[in-house]
Amino acid sequence: MHHSYRTTHHSRRLALGAGLLAAVALVTVGAAPARAEQSFGPTVQLDLGAGGVSADQQSTSLGISGNGRIALFSSSATNLVPDAAQVGFGLYVRDLRSGRTELVSRADDGTPLTALDESAGISADGRFVVFSSGAAGVAPGQPANGAYNVYVRDRVEGRTRLVTVGSPDPTGQNDIGAYHPALSADGRTVVYESARTDLVPGAPVQPNARNVYATDRVTGRTRLVSVGVDGQAADGDSDNPTISADGSTVGFSSRATNLLPPTPGSSAAPALGAQRYTTLYTRDLHSGSTALAGLAADGTAGSAAPVVRLSPDGRYAVYALGTYPLPGGKARTELFVHDLRTGEVRSIRTSTDPAALCWADTTAAISADDRWVYFSGGCSTTIVHAWQARFDLYRQDLRTGATEALSPAADGSLQSGAAAVPYVSANGRTVVFADNSTNLLPGGTTDNNWHVYARTRSDD
Template sequence: MRGKINRRTTRRVRVALSAAVVACAVTAVLPTAASADPAGATVDAGSSVERISVAADGTQGDDNSSGASITPDGRHVVFASSARNLTPDETTGGDKVFVRDQGTGQTQRMGHLTPLEPPVISGDGKYIAYPVQWMTGDRIRHYQVSTGRTITGNCSLFTCNQPSLSTDGRYTAHNSISYRQQTYGQRVQVEDSQTGTMATVATFDHTVQSRPFISGDGRYVAYQNGKTKDVFVWDRTDGSTSAPLEGPAKEATLVHLSDDGSKVVYLSGSDTYVHDVSTGTAQLVPNAKGVAIDPTGRHLLYAPNGTSGPSLVLRDLQTGADETVSDQPATAGPDAVSADGRDVTFHSTADDIVPGDTNGKSDVFVRHFS
């Protein structure tokens, strides 16, 4: 571990990790040493938590909310909810998509179609996307947050899902399957909304899907061959693809790509690996399930394996310091962490995370670290 830590880190609770785990990179294929299990973090005294799935007057949501993503600056949170009271004119039930603006305290409904997967938001907070059921297959709908209008409904010749947006919303990485020529199997593609062109990143002879992730500038796409359990990184600049990333189990499950394209998080066996794209090495986080990485690639959100202790923990990968995000049962997804780990969004049915939680439903929260 480092002999000196920054001011923010002094408020964190260190866990007993060997130097080989905290500071040393190991090869992505085979880690060099076993390490202590991550556990025991406590809520930072300088942190706070607020419920996001609320109406403008602070009234709690009257039905389940989940599947949240947050922008790098922490201002916008997009989530799915079947609540009927999050906006003044909302009366219908069923799953819908909402964007909460933390700056204005206002919640806005985006689109009128039922999301098939959790929605995603561009890094600048200007666009959101989510797949919906269409007559000929799944489609990805894009919406402009400022106006609420539909920008595009792509994949006219394919069934498409699992979108990932670049910072400005120009590029969308997604999975697609041709319904006209099924022999094509699955494709990982990137759509350029400015030029209307589609780049094919990978083609598979099967339909075992995994969600691809695109970097903020649209240069890198991390994706997985769901059949062989290999993770790859595609580089737009020259169209090259990395060698397979895999752990000692010779299998890998893609978790996330940092917004700056520097880190790829994947699971192998019971451990999490954070692969450094520039050096080709990977940092081991043992006995933990990686959930998301912050846009800078420094902070990892993970769920410790086991039944005791906190459900979600945020780790500073440079210092090894841990902070508890939730010590109650909670769930989060990719894009759940803002830049530098300042804010983390998650959902939980627990009724004691904030005062006055009486709806008995799943709510969306944001943990703020000072």
């Protein structure tokens, strides 16, 4: 079970090229957003080995420390560190100041790990990295059952510790793993998904159903996040958790229909009915309350791409919803930001033309001051086929609505490929992203693999 589940997650991130472009289908560009060359420095590549050698296989961005110094990414490259050839697929950090690349997916004894989920997270200071692995001998206390577990790597002490401890000798858990971890800024709280039933003894969960959990690494306490109303078991799978930097709020996707109280006079959750499409929720870890996050601009729940990002303070959720209809019955995804405090929902677009149809990658990032949203997508007022749709990197000022383009080619022309999966430092000055263009750097590149890049504001 855990092998096929891991493959699904792994391919979701690394197959960015096909996934991004196919998601747009037929769509019907207002004024071009302003370029950002004056405020941002040049684009620099991050998936580099000793001597500045470029990764010889594809790489994908996974995060950046709060201070903007340490970037986290995954790669299938064999030439980034001396023992990378043993890995096949690994998790790395790059120090943007020193230029040093480090393999962080290592066992407690330093052995490179070969069985990895594609998700990972990094603490604000860059010290802790969380990941999931199905390898044997990763850390003390690990069950010897071959299942995936969640671990935290301490880069300062050079130690790896087990997070998903569970009950001793969990009967029936031999082939059930834990995946898709995320980490709070202080490295204390880890969230993840799992179909295990031993993580919180007595918790209301259905057998074989995926749920979201949060573990406090200081106290060792694990709690169930995806819990139904009145303490009931969620009646559908919950996945893809994320956590706000301050550790207060967890976001996740779910097909459950009982996470919220029913609408008065109805047995159905608000705006959901009996539909089993994926939608997005947030859970306040302090109050224990769950809220519907994946709303369209009219306040109705939409069919969501199964990814939600939160602002560092947990106030805003950013996500993509499927939008219908389009010529030929096709669909597209459009990006939204939901203010969870006021309830306001706005569409994030690269065009001010209300007639333009816009699309977006399912990932986006918000700076710590709640001002800037970084995203990949585009808009058009004419019919564009999926393989012609552009996914450029932008940032939008949530106060003014002004939008800047961040992924031009080295000569200022349009990039030749697509940008995706942005992450931004807490101060909004450094953004890391994945891109498969061949012309982002002076002189270009010789391959069209996905690589990881960064741009940093050159002013204050």
